[in-house]
Amino acid sequence: MEEKGRFKIEIPLDLAQKCVKCGLCKSVCPSYHGEEGSYARGRLALAEMVVKGELPLNEEVAAQWNECAMCRRCEWVCPNDVHYKDVLVEARELQEKKLGRDFISRAGLKSLEFMQSDLGRKVLKAAGKLSALLPSEVKTPLPTGAVKFMPKPHGKPFGIRGKVFKAEEEKGRLLFFTGCMIDVFYGNTGESVIKLMNKLGYTVVVPEDIKCCGAPHLYHGNVEAFERLKEHNLKEIDRHEFDAIVVACPTCGGALIEDYGRDWKVYDFAQIVFEEGENSRFKGANERLTFHVPCHSYTAMKVNPSVFYGVMERVEGAEVAKAEKAQSCCGFAGLWSIKNPKLSEKVQREKMEDFKETKADFILTTCPGCVLQLRDGVRKFGNPQEAIHLADYLAERME
Structure with a gap:
């Protein structure tokens, strides 16, 4: 049995079998559209059948797994504490090994890595200089026929990277894990987090070379890429002294808490604002x-x-x-x-x-x-x- 990091290339049958088939997850699943395989209970049953050899892992099975948004609301309501994320990560990794990865997933995940590469950052910084000529959201046709109003690149992408923003009267030191979208599109949000934390007395450290947290890769079953990104980020984070990590993206925060294997304190910035009470x-x-x-x-x-x-x-x-x-x-x-x-x-x-x-x-x-x-x-x-x-x-x- 091949291993990669803390995940194994097999579907954990014991986790899938914890599902008692109550169907409560149906009520909260955004992808449910009437078919049993379109929500967590059905997807877990498919995983169990694949493991037992009762069903081949084919495109039809993969299509049901691919419709999952990985919002994990099923875990939130599950009365039996089924670790749905772990099962689907394993299922999608096995799917990738046997059937390959679809073009959109491959291109999308590669683009996240490119954005945080040396060349990607140079390209985006150049694009940022032209962003003033664009509307705040750009109507963008997508490969699947959908059209989205996408944000334009920030005028100064990665502008807060590699800096320390000191509070006037420091009572704590926070490492800000910015995340790809704040780095590239919503730089003002990163500045806002720093402004709030400084006001509350926290010095904010923003590492120079943090890359994508890897959660999108992990959720798509690309465990190898996740482990590579995680190891890079661990080395970069370990270069700094801090009391806790602050995030303004809960997907990044979730990865840092659940999948990085460190006993960090990781806070959504709003938790810190809330805990400050009358000071905020x-x-x-x-x-x-x-x-x-x-x-x-x-x-x-x-x-x-x-x-x-x-x-x-x-x-x-x-x-x-x-x-x-x-x-x-x-x-x-x-x-x-x-x-x-x-x-x-x-x-x-x-x-x-x-x-x-x-x-x-x-x-x-x-x-x-x-x-x-x-x-x-x-x-x-x-x-x-x-x-x-x-x-x-x-x-x-x-x-």
């Missing part, structure tokens, strides 16, 4: 707020959603309106929205209709990928709202 106050302007809870914030990072609402309630002069489907998937899930455009748009439409009902001025969230999807949804479905990362909203309203 903000001034609104009679606006109405609603919030999209990113799936990985509560499934991977285990952050209680009450943290985000508690932070928003500290904005004086703002009203918080909780959406009915605030904790449901937005339909992005990285490459999933490109590979499964119809499923993604169905989920996205439902979210935007729900947010419209809140009559909020701002849709806030704490995931750059969700920001992309929500802004795309605002444009597509005509919501009279602005979708923005919570860090940017708060940094603009600090007292």
Whole structure:
């Protein structure tokens, strides 16, 4: 049996068999469309049948696994603590070994590695100089026939890398794991996180050569690439002294907590803002707020959603309106929205209709990928709202 890191190239039958077939996961799965194989219970059953030799691993089976968004909401509601992520990672790795990787996954994952290479950073920095000529979102046709409003490159991509941002009265030192989307597209969000942490008394260290966290690769079953990225990042992080790691992307945070094998303290920036209590106050302007809870914030990072609402309630002069489907998937899930455009748009439409009902001025969230999807949804479905990362909203309203 071949091994790579802490994952093995086999489907862990014992984990799959923990599923008691209750079907509760059906109620929260964004990809469920009426077929048994389109949600967690069915996908686990397929994995079990493949392991037992009752079913060949063919394109039909792979298609069911590929429709999974890996939001992990099934884990969140599972009464039997089935580690669905571990099973699907193994299944997709086995699938890759036997059937190969589809073009979109291969190109998408390679692009993440290219962005964080020396050449990729030079290309993106050059592109950033031209970004002022582009609208904030660019209408982009995708290989699967979908069209998305994609963010333009930031004017100064990787602009905060390799720097230390000191607090006036330091009470702690945080290492900021920025993540690819903040590095390349949402640099202002990175600056906002630093501004908030400095205000609260934390010096922020941003490593020079962090690469992609590897979670997209791991979730697609490309364990070899994940292990390579992880080892690089561990060496880079170990060069610095810090009390805790702060993130503004819950997928990165989840990978650091679950898959890097270190006993770090890893916080969503909003957790730090929340824990500061009365030290963190903000001034609104009679606006109405609603919030999209990113799936990985509560499934991977285990952050209680009450943290985000508690932070928003500290904005004086703002009203918080909780959406009915605030904790449901937005339909992005990285490459999933490109590979499964119809499923993604169905989920996205439902979210935007729900947010419209809140009559909020701002849709806030704490995931750059969700920001992309929500802004795309605002444009597509005509919501009279602005979708923005919570860090940017708060940094603009600090007292």
